Amino acid sequence: MEHSYTTYFAEIYDDVMKNVPYKYWSRYLSDLLKYYKHQPDSVLELASGTSNMTFKLIELKSVNRITALDLSPAMISKAAEKLETKLQNSQEFSSFSAAEKEMSYQLQQKQRQLRINFKAQNMTEFSFENKFDLIVSFFDSLNYLTDIDQLQNCFKSTASSLSRDGLFIFDMNSVGRIKTIEEKSFVIEGDSYECFWEDVVKAKENLWQVKLKICPDNDQLPCFEETHSERGYKIETILRLLKNSGFKAVDVYNAFSFARGRNNSDRLYFAAARNKDRLQTNQGQLKKMYYGIKNRVDYFLVSLKYFL
Ligand SMILES: C[S@@+](CC[C@H](N)C(=O)[O-])C[C@H]1O[C@@H](n2cnc3c(N)ncnc32)[C@H](O)[C@@H]1O
Incomplete structure (x- = not known):
């Protein structure tokens, strides 16, 4: 990565991105998880930035362990600082402890214990002791891997960090966009x-x-x-790299819908699994249509809010 996400940009990132509808993105993610009947216990977020989506992942009730990884130490520090402020002002979490060096937080919410780790790390090469049930990445972060070998290596690390029935869900800007x-x-x-x-x-x-x-x-x-x-990759290329990395089933969506993604869709969402039958464990066509319509309506309302 050439010279980006420096300390100064990390400071103003949230202000520059204040109109990004993260809340709406997280609703779409929830619908994808419901559709695939997935209730992850552990989540890894790649290129988590200042953790605007990480904080939404906390809202997934099944989740007890979150790791947020980003190449930029400045973005990671900002994310940890935001979490500390959030927790200090929170009625929801009764206690938390932070282990300064590892940037690791232990949260208690009623019966639920949640651990959040922040890690400054390149997403082209990573490994963890324990596997994750869900690995995610948002906001065209994977397009930052401008060299095809970097993208391949990222997919390989992801496949080896994903549990057998886990899902890898990520967005990318299409070549068309x-x-x-x-x-x-x-x-x-x-x-x-x-x-x-x-x-x-x-x-x-x-x-x-x-x-x-x-x-x-x-x-x-x-x-x-x-x-x-950012580099755009054709869907066929992304599918080939995923397959080379051990992903055996992949669904591609036109973002924020359940319609098939194409090279001229603006943003694409991928749901990839190592288990070849995993994506067939879903709620079926009717529910898919329902989520599709719901997300289109949501998207329309969010766009109105944004443009008005
Ligand atoms: C557009 S920002 C998105 C941040 C966050 N996902 C969000 O939704 O706000 C792209 C992020 O990708 C990170 N990034 C770029 N290249 C990376 C790499 N090789 N490994 C890990 N993170 C990387 C940047 O530091 C930055 O935080």
């Missing part, structure tokens, strides 16, 4: 900063770059620059 992003520049005005944003698209390479220049509202402090790069 990456190619058609409009090149533009604009400024995000924060309370204490200005962020100059420039989109650069290299359509032939399926590459999208975001060049950021972040200037604190303080003449004494310098501006910071970062470049974020």
